[in-house]
Amino acid sequence: MQTKERVTDQAATAGFTWGYENGLRDGACEYLVRQLQPAAPAKRNCSVLYVPQGFEAIDQGVIEALRLTVREVYVAEPARMAEQAxxxxPDWMLVLNGLHVFPADHLEQVDAVRSLGIRTAIWFADDPYVTADTMYIAPRYDAVLTHELSTIQMYRERGCAKVVYMPLAVDQMRFKPMTVEEKYRSDICFIGQAFWNRVEMFDAIAPYLKTRKVFIAGGLWDRMRSFKELKRFIRMGWLPVEESIRHYNGARIVINLHRTTETGKDNKNVLGLPGRSINPRTYEIAACGTLQLTDRREDLPHYYRPGAEIETFADAEELRAKLEYYLTHEDERRALALRGLRRTLVDHTYTRRLQQIAEVLGW
Incomplete structure (x- = not known):
């Protein structure tokens, strides 16, 4: 039987180790964030009307980046964009996505804006999962930006004159390293909707997850066969962005598993286009200074170096093996996460992305 003194000593040692490891991480992250603050770009002599989609994590980052990039920025609700234009x-109207919250007369409003001599661009953030809608929306705009490689040719074939591959990015003022309370700490974290491919993956690794401190949040997780076994780890329903950021910061590893592109499986990808490009969550997790394990997408190596700035997996067996490896190799886990943070701050902020948009659209 352990003595009270021995238990106290063990607790003190564990507490010291925890504080030391987290102190190293927090200090290194703070250093990188301070060192990599970008200089404000020279503003373009252009005015832009921005129409948000209602994606909080994206819209605010784009708006703030626009304010740093162009002379004047206006923001309009989708239902009133033609009136505001x-x-x-403005010289340009930039629309995010054009789905969900946009009114029935969305495309008629775009026509009205163009009739005023105002140039229009749409930036699709949900490709290729909603091509049933976007293939009809895209031709009504002067320029189409998409983060998904597989849709570029489709938009050109639909008659779009200017189609640009434009990846998404991160709002680094929101998604950033921070010290969080114990309630946000976990070994393994996943935040997102339980699309069927995710259900299959998490069912496959459920025996391993039961041995770790896990946090899962999102809708439809009761689809899992192992839901009852993992229920204590799951927060059902939508998680506010600020809470997601805290959980990313508190996790030792965050899993990023892209949704399936298979037609009819929780999407409207009627053309059956493959998913070749990474999602915005890739940048958001990395910006929090946390190690990310993501499934492989074709364009990932253009944005992060697998095995050096981000880690990848191909199937459940490899995911389980890499979870175990990095949870037992703390120095490697922390170093890889810090390299991912550095790459994000240098190359993948919305300030950087809006400068690229300004170049290709001629602002």
């Missing part, structure tokens, strides 16, 4: 007469 006629009042402020």
């Amino acid at each position: 006629s009042l402020v007469r």
Whole structure:
């Protein structure tokens, strides 16, 4: 039987180790963030009307980056974009996604804006999962930006004159390293909707997850065969962005598993286009200074170096093996996460992305 003194000593040792490891991480992250603060770009002599989709994590990052990039920025609700455009007469109207919250007369409003001589661009953030809609929306705009490689040729074939491959990015003022309370700490974290491919993956690694401190959040997780076994780890329903950021920061590893592109499986990818490009969550997790394990997408090596700035997996067996490896190799886990943070701050902020958009659209 352990003595009270021995238990106390063990607790003190564990507490010291925990504080030391987290102190190293927090200090290194703070150093990188301070060192890599970008200089404000020279503003373009251009005015832009921005129409948000309602994706909080993206819209605010784009708006703030626009304010650093162009002379004047206006923001309009989707239902009033033509009215606002006629009042402020911007040089360009930039629309995010054009889905879900946009009104039935969305495309008629775009036509009205173009009739005023105002150039229009749409940036699709949900490709290729909603091509049933986007293939009809895209031709009504002067320029189409998409983060998904597989849709570029499709938009050109639909008659779009200017189609640009434009990856998404991260709002580094929101998604950033921070010290969080114990309630946000976990070994393994996943935040997102339980699309069927995710259900299959998490069912496959459920025996391993039961041995770790896990946090899962999102809808439809009761689809899993192992839901009852993992229920204590799951927060059902939508998680506010600020809470997601805290959980990313508190996790030792965050899993990023892209949704399936298979037609009819929780998507409207009627053309059956493959998923070749990474999702915005890739940048958001990396910006929090946390190690990320993601499934492989074709364009990932253009944005992060697998095995050096981000880690990947191909199937459940490899995911389980890499979870175990990095949870037992703390120095390697922390170093890889810090390299991912550095790459994100240098190359993948919305400030950087809006500069690229300004170049290709001629602002």
